[in-house]
Amino acid sequence: MGETIEDIESRLLDLARLQPEGISNKDLKQQLPDVPLTDLTGVINKFLKNGTLELFRTKEDLFYKFKDPSKKTAAKGSDNEEKVVYKIIEEAGNKGIWIRDIRFKSNLNMTQLNKVLKSLETKKIIKAVKSVSASKKKVYMLYDLEPDSTVTGGAWYQDQDFESEFVDVLCQQSHRFLVQRLEDATKQGGGPLIIQKRSYATATEVQKYISDLGISKVALSITDIESILYTVVLDNNAERTVASNGKFMYKAISRFLPPPGLVKTSCGICVIEDKCASTGSVNPNICPYITDWLNDS
Amino acid sequence: MSVTFGKVISLILTERFGPIVSSVGSFLFKSQSSPLLFITRGVDLPLSNIKASLCVLIKYGLVTFKPNKNEKLANYHLESEKVLLMLRYPKYQNLAKIQFGDESAMIIEEILQRGYWTASQLILKVHERLSTNNVNPPTLTHIKDKLVYLITSKYLERLPSPDITKAVPSLIIQENELHVLPKIDIKNLVAYQENNSVTLPDANIYWTVNFDRFHQDMRDHIIVNAFENKFDAQAGEIIKLFLRQMYVRTEPWADVSNPIPSIEIKDILKRQSHQTHALAFFDQYMSIIEQDNSRLLRKVGEASGGSYQIYLKEAFTQFAWELVEQTVLAKYNSKAARIFRLVKEKPYIEPDRIQQLAMIPAKDAKKLSYQLYEENFLHIQELRKTSSNNGPTKNFTLFHIQLENVVRMLLELCYKVQFNHITRRNYERELNKRIIDKKQRVDTILMGMRAQGATEEQLADIEEMITPPEKEVLENIEKMMKQLSLVELEIDDTIFMLKMFIVYN
Numbered sequence: 001m002g003e004t005i006e007d008i009e010s011r012l013l014d015l016a017r018l019q020p021e022g023i024s025n026k027d028l029k030q031q032l033p034d035v036p037l038t039d040l041t042g043v044i045n046k047f048l049k050n051g052t053l054e055l056f057r058t059k060e061d062l063f064y065k066f067k068d069p070s071k072k073t074a075a076k077g078s079d080n081e082e083k084v085v086y087k088i089i090e091e092a093g094n095k096g097i098w099i100r101d102i103r104f105k106s107n108l109n110m111t112q113l114n115k116v117l118k119s120l121e122t123k124k125i126i127k128a129v130k131s132v133s134a135s136k137k138k139v140y141m142l143y144d145l146e147p148d149s150t151v152t153g154g155a156w157y158q159d160q161d162f163e164s165e166f167v168d169v170l171c172q173q174s175h176r177f178l179v180q181r182l183e184d185a186t187k188q189g190g191g192p193l194i195i196q197k198r199s200y201a202t203a204t205e206v207q208k209y210i211s212d213l214g215i216s217k218v219a220l221s222i223t224d225i226e227s228i229l230y231t232v233v234l235d236n237n238a239e240r241t242v243a244s245n246g247k248f249m250y251k252a253i254s255r256f257l258p259p260p261g262l263v264k265t266s267c268g269i270c271v272i273e274d275k276c277a278s279t280g281s282v283n284p285n286i287c288p289y290i291t292d293w294l295n296d297s
Numbered sequence: 298m299s300v301t302f303g304k305v306i307s308l309i310l311t312e313r314f315g316p317i318v319s320s321v322g323s324f325l326f327k328s329q330s331s332p333l334l335f336i337t338r339g340v341d342l343p344l345s346n347i348k349a350s351l352c353v354l355i356k357y358g359l360v361t362f363k364p365n366k367n368e369k370l371a372n373y374h375l376e377s378e379k380v381l382l383m384l385r386y387p388k389y390q391n392l393a394k395i396q397f398g399d400e401s402a403m404i405i406e407e408i409l410q411r412g413y414w415t416a417s418q419l420i421l422k423v424h425e426r427l428s429t430n431n432v433n434p435p436t437l438t439h440i441k442d443k444l445v446y447l448i449t450s451k452y453l454e455r456l457p458s459p460d461i462t463k464a465v466p467s468l469i470i471q472e473n474e475l476h477v478l479p480k481i482d483i484k485n486l487v488a489y490q491e492n493n494s495v496t497l498p499d500a501n502i503y504w505t506v507n508f509d510r511f512h513q514d515m516r517d518h519i520i521v522n523a524f525e526n527k528f529d530a531q532a533g534e535i536i537k538l539f540l541r542q543m544y545v546r547t548e549p550w551a552d553v554s555n556p557i558p559s560i561e562i563k564d565i566l567k568r569q570s571h572q573t574h575a576l577a578f579f580d581q582y583m584s585i586i587e588q589d590n591s592r593l594l595r596k597v598g599e600a601s602g603g604s605y606q607i608y609l610k611e612a613f614t615q616f617a618w619e620l621v622e623q624t625v626l627a628k629y630n631s632k633a634a635r636i637f638r639l640v641k642e643k644p645y646i647e648p649d650r651i652q653q654l655a656m657i658p659a660k661d662a663k664k665l666s667y668q669l670y671e672e673n674f675l676h677i678q679e680l681r682k683t684s685s686n687n688g689p690t691k692n693f694t695l696f697h698i699q700l701e702n703v704v705r706m707l708l709e710l711c712y713k714v715q716f717n718h719i720t721r722r723n724y725e726r727e728l729n730k731r732i733i734d735k736k737q738r739v740d741t742i743l744m745g746m747r748a749q750g751a752t753e754e755q756l757a758d759i760e761e762m763i764t765p766p767e768k769e770v771l772e773n774i775e776k777m778m779k780q781l782s783l784v785e786l787e788i789d790d791t792i793f794m795l796k797m798f799i800v801y802n
Contacts, residue, residue, distance in 0.1 A: 162658035171656075192528075193581035231656045234635045234642070236622065239590050256523035256591075260620050260794065261787025262707065263627035267714040268788075271628075276717070278304070284717035285724040294777050 008035050008043050022056055022063030081108060085116045089126050089140050094148045096129055096139025169215060170228045175237050177209045178252035200249040203229060266293035301712045306380045308719045313383060314353055317342060321350040325375035332370045357412040364465035371465040382508055384789050389511050400435060400443045413456045413503040416444060416479045417486055437483050445478050451510045456503040513549050516797060520612055531575035532582055538562045539607055556597045556604035559583060591615055610801040617798035621703050625674055632657050633665045640675055645695040666696060673706050701802060708795045711788055722781045729774055732767050739763055
């Protein structure tokens with residue numbers, strides 16, 4: 001008996017890998033005739049316990065199927081329900097799955113399912129992630145998966161809250177970068193066309209600038225930067241054109257008009273303007289907004 | 298033609314002509330067009346007063362009349378837009394001053410104050426005004442030249458003369474006589490200056506201001522300034538020349554100009570020695586302006602260095618957009634303006650897409666977009682699923698903007714602001730009537746004493762009649778009035794811009 005238990009284990013594993021549809025006891029006897037049955041059962045039992053092998057049963061025969069060890073974690077010390085739930089969650093991938101859908105798929109009742117999920121969670125096999133689309137909805141996914149951006153909302157969400165300040169800062173910085181570009185180009189001179197050419201920037205350049213600034217803790221992708229730049233365009237602070245290579249180019253622009261006279265008055269931007277009339281409690285004679293405005297400027 | 302507009306009209310008329318004329322004007326505004334009989338019934342005033350008011354209004358071109366069906370009676374109609382233009386009078390004068398100098402501004406001022414006047418009288422009056430307090434008054438010929446220039450360049454036009462053969466006279470004038478120069482003999486004018494009994498040859502030829510021509514200039518100013526803001530001064534200069542050349546072959550108020558060869562502009566630039574930069578980079582400027590997203594200047598042909606068309610209607614549409622955007626920005630915040638522009642760029646957009654693209658938190662985006670909807674800046678198109686009556690039906694809410702509605706709404710707001718400011722100004726004046734009156738009295742006394750040659754001490758005594766606190770109040774009021782009138786002009790700029798959009802559409 002030169003073979004150790006480890007040797008038997010590896011031989012058994014090789015065998016099981018070769019036959020993904022499963023090996024029966026008969027096969028084992030043929031392939032491993034030299035291994036004593038007691039040792040074999042010990043090894044098989046060990047594998048079954050840690051989930052490397054799975055036991056299947058056709059009419060009479062028992063089959064052992066090899067299971068990918070990378071996915072084996074769930075089975076460790078878990079019962080059947082846990083395995084079923086684990087499988088369902090695993091299928092959902094990094095998009096996660098909602099508890100109600102698990103219930104339908106597994107046919108487990110609520111209390112039982114809760115217990116299973118809790119136990120899986122404490123074992124750090126799965127995790128619950130809050131979805132941004134519905135704040136009360138929790139989705140489950142495997143512990144080591146990175147949640148999909150549709151679930152987390154991408155770089156702009158922190159604990160399912162939209163980080164508007166972060167976005168604002170990024171917008172400002174991107175705009176500043178573009179303005180800086182334009183100013184540099186104007187300083188260099190050399191004719192309007194060259195100035196225009198020089199003042200264009202691509203998203204990649206903006207991305208580099210932003211990451212050099214170090215304002216963002218997370219790495220921002222080009223798509224993230226593009227969407228930030230699009231808001232700058234929407235604020236009418238920049239324009240977007242398509243370069244010859246199909247990429248977007250951005251450039252700081254100025255507007256046609258100075259602020260109109262209308263918005264320089266308190267009345268033009270008054271929020272209760274529709275309640276205002278020559279008579280009544282809101283009227284221009286005693287309007288405190290007009291008084292403030294007259295005194296201020 | 299809203300209630301607010303009517304109120305502004307009535308306030309302006311009261312300010313310029315007093316309450317009687319104003320009440321007649323307001324009645325005409327409400328009834329649109331009505332004969333004298335109806336006016337007497339609608340306005341609680343003696344007939345003579347009404348007649349006098351109508352005369353005043355007709356004199357200033359604010360009321361027009363037309364014979365009714367039986368041609369025996371006249372229907373009077375208030376030209377409300379022209380009443381509103383009275384607020385713009387200082388601007389016309391200023392424009393004339395900048396472009397043609399003091400004499401022209403004075404000519405315009407005299408005509409605006411009187412409604413219409415003869416050429417000879419005008420020249421004499423302006424000469425008289427310039428001669429006082431002036432060592433070197435301009436000669437009569439000089440003023441005449443200025444006047445002739447104003448007439449030939451259509452800033453002034455001849456008033457139609459009545460055909461008095463009918464019961465209701467109709468005002469007629471030949472198209473070709475509108476801008477024909479009157480014969481003015483300087484000798485005759487000099488003789489008149491010495492002896493008023495000399496008859497002037499043009500006693501029946503009256504001239505009035507052609508507002509349309511001024512508006513055309515104002516429009517061009519806006520376009521040039523806009524290009525200066527957007528690009529730089531040289532680009533503005535180029536556009537200015539384009540507009541000037543546009544008049545050679547295009548009707549002034551056309552939506553799109555006829556093609557203008559760029560070589561013409563280049564030639565003009567060559568002759569202007571100070572425009573070396575614009576000339577050196579002329580082609581580059583052209584390509585920048587042409588390739589800009591605004592697309593206000595478009596190339597139509599390659600012949601002779603390329604010819605271009607100016608899209609005037611398009612320009613004012615874009616200006617109107619920008620104006621509305623800026624209003625949204627000022628009234629709400631930058632996020633609301635972002636949403637507004639997003640909806641402009643992608644009409645019929647779903648609320649979900651708004652928050653995604655505008656990068657605004659869901660809650661804020663919803664709040665802002667519905668706020669904009671509530672204030673009529675955005676409009677909603679709903680799509681309903683009709684069929685299924687079981688289960689929750691899903692509706693689609695799509696946002697879009699109807700610019701013309703928004704512009705009209707803002708115009709209405711402008712009227713309201715004007716109304717508020719005039720009301721407030723009257724109120725403040727009423728409130729401090731006593732002090733203002735006192736100040737006026739003291740001023741007249743001071744003037745009288747100065748004329749009599751009183752000593753400095755006496756003058757100071759009189760001046761002290763106004764106490765320091767009173768002085769402070771007076772200063773405050775003066776500041777307030779100044780600001781209100783300044784803003785009045787700025788609001789008028791906005792009104793002009795919005796009106797331009799409506800005119801072009």
